[in-house]
Amino acid sequence: MKSKRILSMMLAIVMVFAMTACAKKVENTGAEEAATPTATEAVTPAATEEATPEPTKEAETIQPVTIEYWHAMSGGPQDELTKLTDKFNAENGKGITVKLVNQGSYDDLSKKLMGSVAAKTLPDMAQVYDSWIINYLDAVVPLDDFVNSDFDNYDDIVESYRNESKEFGKIYTMPFNKSIQLYFYNKTEFDKLGLGAPKTWEDLKNIGKTIYDADKKPALGYDDLAAMFWQLVLQNGSEFIENGEVKFNNAQGIEALNFFLDMYKKGYARVAGEDKYMSGPFGNGDCMAYIGSSAGLSYIKTNGFELGVAPLPAGKAGAVPSAGTNLAMFAQDRNKQLAVWEYMKYLTSADATAEWSIATGYLPVRLSAFQSSAYQTYMKGSEAAQASYAQIDNQYFEGAYKGANEVRSLLSSEVEAAILNGETGEKAVPDIAAKVEAILKK
Incomplete structure (x- = not known):
């Protein structure tokens, strides 16, 4: 009887220890799960509470x-x-x-x-x-x-x-x-000869030939020869100057300049020369068309003919200087x-x-x-x-770089010299490129 009582007491003690151990295990597990909730576990409202937004910065007051x-x-x-x-x-x-x-x-x-x-x-x-x-x-x-x-x-x-x-x-x-460059033309003379505004370089050549054969007058001039050369190179698929480096000394640059040097050689085009701007000889009827700035429109005084205005003709691509x-x-x-x-x-x-x-x-x-x-x-x-x-949408800007003004001045004088001296693109383009590179390296 005594041994049974002792055995009962021992079993009770074992059960108490077992329950205590289980209680501790459940408590620890709960703490771990609370610290690292699963992806599917509901998050408490405190965890989803939005952060208080930063106060809006008040507009600064301007004093008179x-x-x-x-x-x-x-x-x-x-x-x-x-x-x-x-x-x-x-x-x-x-x-x-x-x-x-x-x-x-x-x-x-x-x-x-x-x-x-x-x-x-x-x-x-x-x-x-x-x-x-x-x-x-x-x-x-x-x-x-x-x-x-x-x-x-x-x-x-x-x-x-x-x-x-x-x-x-x-x-x-x-x-x-x-401003943007535009094609200004003598619409009265164009209509008389059955011509329309040019869309392509080839149109420019055909218009030049038709007008020269009929009137012995040029049909093209440029106010800005530097812009002309730059634009033609871009229209022919090449960059001109990029990241301070010359890019026009290539087949596209030579082809572009040759096309227009040929126009001048055949009498289809002229330079402004002492007139400085083409609006003068154009208005007087000495040249049947020219390319110049939209800002120069007010300076055109037509002498008895109707003025026509059109977008620039394009080459392989459309490129218009802004x-x-x-x-x-x-x-x-x-x-x-x-x-x-x-x-x-x-x-x-x-x-x-x-x-x-x-x-x-x-x-x-x-x-x-x-x-x-x-x-x-x-x-x-x-x-x-x-x-x-x-x-x-075809506008481009030439970009700013050290020596830009000197480069533009050089381009204008060198292109005009190539025209007046009857040079070819094969000679003129490498010569111009070398001089531009010298400026860029200063």
Whole structure:
């Protein structure tokens, strides 16, 4: 009996230890599972609670301020710029006053900006070419933060202008007065001879022959021989200058230049020479067509004939040079930077760029401006505007690089010399390439 009682007590003790061990095992397992829940296990509400969003950054308040804008507009464009600026000054509602300062010609403006960089007396903003600011890029305020946080639709800016504005890796400028090259022709004479505007290089040659045979007059001229050579090389399937290296010294470059040297040799084309611009001899009837800037339309005075305007003829590809300046910010004071940006936004708004273009003949810088009712109405009555818009997707910009201005000057003089001396592309292109390379290596 005593032994049974002892046995019962021993069994009870064993059961207690077993229960205690089981309890500890369940507790540990539960803790491990809670620490590493499975993918299918419900997560507690605390785990799914969203993080508190960062407070929205309040817009910076602009204090009343006057900003200075250096430009090189003259005539009608200066009048329109003044009109737009007066409107901005009256209606911006932030106490911003823009003071326009005309610095004369583009060359004058370029020199004054360069001098003010050294003297640390830069204006708050200015009209610039990228080939200028590459020499003092550190003085230009990048616009990326402004565009990203306070611009309605940057993709609405024409693509080639966007690409130009950020060619240095950041958005250093906003587009302003943009032009494109057009084909201007004596429609009266073309109609008389049964000719239409050319679509291809071969059309140019045929038109040249027809007009020369009938009138003994040239049918083609170029305002900008440097742009001519560059454009023809691109149209013939080659790059011209890329990453600071000459790319046109090849079969495509030689073929392109030969085509047009042949036009000059046969009397189908002429240079501007002492006239400087082809609008003079064209208007006088001494040349039946020429290729020049859309911005030069107002300078054409036709002598008793109807003016025709068309897109440029194309080679293997369509390539049309774009030109014109951009807007750059130099202000270092934060309040002035904010004020400059308000003015830049205004000048590049769809309404303002459409109004500017209708009044001056420059191109809108925004796609929506082309589609605005005001510009569509204007286009219906402007063959030049229609021709410009038709080739907007074929625009290219030459790009900025050290020595760009010297290279362009060299190209113009060397191409003209090749024309006047009756050279071939086989001789002229390698010679020009060697001289350009020497400039690029300085």
